[in-house]
Amino acid sequence: MSNLSFPPTRAVGRGAAWYRGDCHVHSVHSDGELTPEELAVRGRAAGLDFMATTEHNSAAQAGVWGLLAADDFLIVLGEEVTTKTGHWLALGIKSGEVIDWNHQVRDGAIDQCLDQVHQSGGLCVAAHPHAPYPSGDFMFPYRGFDVVEVWNGLWTSDRPWNADNEAALAEWGRSLAVDMHMGSWRPAMGNSDTHLEGQIGTPHTVVYAEELNTEAILAGIRAGRSWIAESADVGVSFTAHAGGHVAGVGEQLTTHGGQVEVRATVRGVPVGTVSFHTDGGKVHRAALPGDEGGVVRWDTTAEESMFVRIEVRHPNGSVAALTNPIVLL
Incomplete structure (x- = not known):
């Protein structure tokens, strides 16, 4: 062969x-x-x-x-x-x-x-x-x-x-x-x-x-x-930041009990929303800024959230993108 x-x-x-x-x-x-x-x-x-x-x-x-x-x-x-x-x-x-x-x-x-x-x-x-x-x-x-x-x-x-x-x-x-x-x-x-x-x-x-x-x-x-x-037109960057350290999708972030800023940067979704999901369910939802998407931020702690993941949805509720979680320690 x-x-x-x-x-x-x-x-x-x-x-x-x-x-x-x-x-x-x-x-x-x-x-x-x-x-x-x-x-x-x-x-x-x-x-x-x-x-x-x-x-x-x-x-x-x-x-x-x-x-x-x-x-x-x-x-x-x-x-x-x-x-x-x-x-x-x-x-x-x-x-x-x-x-x-x-x-x-x-x-x-x-x-x-x-x-x-x-x-x-x-x-x-x-x-x-x-x-x-x-x-x-x-x-x-x-x-x-x-x-x-x-x-x-x-x-x-x-x-x-x-x-x-x-x-x-x-x-x-x-x-x-x-x-x-x-x-x-x-x-x-x-x-x-x-x-x-x-x-x-x-x-x-x-x-x-x-x-x-x-x-x-x-x-x-x-x-x-x-x-x-949903297509190659959609781009997502999803990161968590704490104490000078950064983690991305599928990674763990050691927070030492401090504040965590979670950032979602989205392109290719002209109008839509980003929702943040933890072990407590859907905890935050925000509209995407601008015609070409943009950056959405949310703050939490490891005590409040075991993990964070996001869903990006169109106005009709259909999903444009979703991520696996970032684990917070």
Whole structure:
């Protein structure tokens, strides 16, 4: 088999940087309408730096994806594991590897499948947990999964947001405080679940990675060093400041009991609001200043807030962007 059968696991990229990627797409090799070549072209046109191929219950087609990667475009191998009681993504699996999908919540086989992905260095993502079709509702416990796909673009129309995403986001948001108290929390991500023309990158996940390679991208997602955007037109910088120290999305900030200033800088959302969320729920909401977004600030302490995350919404309530939390200590 040629070395070009499958894409390389490393691209040149821009070194340590924020990279945009869509980790849930389907081609004609499962039930999508686009060829792999069309997906790669449209992904790059949508401003993506990487994408994952996630055909239903099958490996990426050999000999198809290898030539589509580039120095500035990474293709991650994956699979959508479509079970009778929920779908999940296996990201970063080996070339030709297939994860068994013939399991369900009552047979206890899920742990073995998750272990297989983890042994390959991959990431397990609970996909569209409230999808509106048979088997779309995610019935497995989140234990053992690394990430939750809280924003899925498949079943949306003019904007990539609907009630199913709202339910997934609320469920994930409520779980953060308990998970952090137990010593670990599960990051959120967003993907297009592309099947049709015009879907790729809507939404996508923006990940801070040391390099543009599979291992570094998965490490950034696993650590929650990421936020979700409806398109590449939207930019968000989210930081917390205390005692001369700064932390970003997915990081911890040691505050020594002092005041914390949280800053959200948003571009690409002409009119909208930023809401700040902690273990106490939604605690602050402010309008974005100016026609091109702007900076919104809010003050708190670690005693008041275990963590802070933000949601950026359009006037109609649909989400333009949301972040994983910054943890305050």
